[in-house]
Amino acid sequence: MSNLNIRVATEADVKELYHIMHEAFTPLRELGIDWPSVNADEDMVRNNMKTTTMFVLEDEEQIISTISVRYPWEDRPSVATYPFVWWFATRPEFEGRGLGSKLLKYVEETFLRDTLKVPAVVLGTSGRLHPWLLDIYKRRGYQVFKEHENDDGDLGILMYKELIPEAFDSQYLKRP
Template identity: 40%
Template sequence: MSEVYRLAGLEDAERLQVITYEAYALIRELELHWPAANADLAQIQDNVTQNECYVLEVEGKIVATITLSKGDEVKAITDLPFIKWFAVDPGEQGKGYGNKLLTWVEDAIIRDKVGAPAVTLGTAQKHPWLLPMYERRGYESIHAFDPGNGDGVMHLLRKVVNPAQFSIMNASVTNV
């Protein structure tokens, strides 16, 4: 089985829109105000060009996607990288593709390419399985807040991907 991890291009936007829209069905049912849940083609194209949007292809077909944000969504809280718009084709769920892509981004991109000691992402407390799933993967809540838009409590989660570097970073912050 051929698996390829790569940056998405504009030529992938239509497929990414289908995957994201279908994967975010529960987000719409829960009435969460997440931009990816209703993203049109132009928003998908903007995500691809303005951020680092990664995909996992299996046998030439994109089955999962995740974005490393180049924006400032969490800069008021942390300088750590922020990932968003994580989606797995519902027809391919349960095969480990989401886990593989997230692990690859944590290791190859965040730790090795970016050189960051940890990564962040956000999720809603009212989602029935996302928060526990991320916690099982080693993420911990570092900031909880209610945006006041009906989403309820949102959590900014962090996962340490380079423990030695994270310890050094924390020691330097503590000694300031």
């Protein structure tokens, strides 16, 4: 599996990305998590692709992992004035091999930090329904900046990671 490639998703990827999202998020659906990515259909995948930068990590045969970057200048409300990563999924048969981490690292460092010169990135996770993700993100350098009770009783946690520390300003973690 040495021939891995990271690229921006295209319309031709919609069906495969839907399949990956459905498989990867089945355990979260079973926990009752009601996020757009967890319950996405093909039209939602297509719309996400049109409104974000959706990356894929693939080998010669298939897409293995995907993640999307939302931007604070979009029409829809954002949680911070830094980009937000979401819709992060890896095919279950590839979990535990570090491939999703490789894609996230590319997005954080190569795309956001080195290309766009973004000082920080933001993400959201669940604090009660799958708390193991909180520890994973903390080990990757993310820090909690906001917690809120969701309508479903879950604890929503917003986290950020400094990408360019000398340019980071915590005031931009809050939307005006």
